[in-house]
Amino acid sequence: MKALVLSSGGIDSTTCLALAVDKYGKENVMSLSVFYGQKHAKELTAAREIAAYYQVEHRELDMGVIFADSDCTLLDGRGNVPQGDYASQLQGREGKPVSTYVPFRNGLFLAAAASIALSKGCGEIYYGAHADDSAGNAYPDTSSAFHEAMGQAVYEGSGKELQIIAPFIRSHKSQVVAAGVKLKVPYELTWSCYEGGERPCGRCATCIDRKKAFALNGLRDPAEEAKE
């Protein structure tokens, strides 16, 4: 059994990578990161460093061209990423995703991961979707309904050779951190902030979420500490 881990360089996917390495050993695990036209490549650098830390095979894909016509604010040249938490961003959007929703990004990443995983003889794809992401339909491609359907599509479409594993689909981010701390995940190497500054901005939704997740574990975010 070999596993491919979708790695964004953030907390959730890095914890997935730690789980997969812990279960299968580094020689049976590979990581995959995707550039999609985001404002900065800090998370890709982080993913690369994390793969080096775990000594797993690492692959990068550039899918930026696919989002050339999207007005998602995570993308380069599309205006500012909104500040504040997801709840405030969802106000007035009438059930539509937040402006940082990249159209069907997770579906695309999982599909590309499936094609690569099958080519490399992997039977599992790990990815770090968790319960907070899908709160209030902020990111519909992290909902459990999406996850179940996409898992089934990959299973059926691969001739039942491949499964998607989302170990944190029903966990909160603080629980992801709790699991990762046990596995000694090097969180100081991860990057989550939507901005590409020298240090995390501390104001975007993902910075807020991340700080909270550590605080709920009685910890300070090591990425902040390391950069002081």
Next chain:
Amino acid sequence: MKALVLSSGGIDSTTCLALAVDKYGKENVMSLSVFYGQKHAKELTAAREIAAYYQVEHRELDMGVIFADSDCTLLDGRGNVPQGDYASQLQGREGKPVSTYVPFRNGLFLAAAASIALSKGCGEIYYGAHADDSAGNAYPDTSSAFHEAMGQAVYEGSGKELQIIAPFIRSHKSQVVAAGVKLKVPYELTWSCYEGGERPCGRCATCIDRKKAFALNGLRDPAEEAKE
């Protein structure tokens, strides 16, 4: 309503394009073709000519790098495409897909189509899967089980903004041709053969299927006629 049609330059997707244009008008339809490292680009040229014929916006994507490690025989440099029909190719493969199965290709194409469709304000993706493709598990990513799950994944993952339409999912290829003949589809522009010769080889599984589909309608394949 706007629709994006996945166009391979073959019979099934070209008939889908004709249906979409007939329903929504050419200004509300776009086509998308994907290069995935196949042995030749004849089908991409055909798709381009077909889009020009219907005067719809056309987009091409290069996803060849994703299949760099696949040993699928449709890909460039991976040995010969087997001759004979699908039934004979499936013998001895113990339920595994045929060697021309490109790993999760349709899932990847549909996911990329979903990202682009949402960016362009389309509410539907048309694609040309039909009942013969999935016979005997030759291509698991054309089965109705895959189709249903992938349709659900796209619907849920898009925040219920996007649907996959596979008008021929329960039709045989001869029925696709029958529908297309009514819509005056320019089949002489299409390309199906797995080989990249001057004319269709007439021996690969898709050539055999295609010839049969026309014959069952009492017709001769116009692509063959045009090239004589």
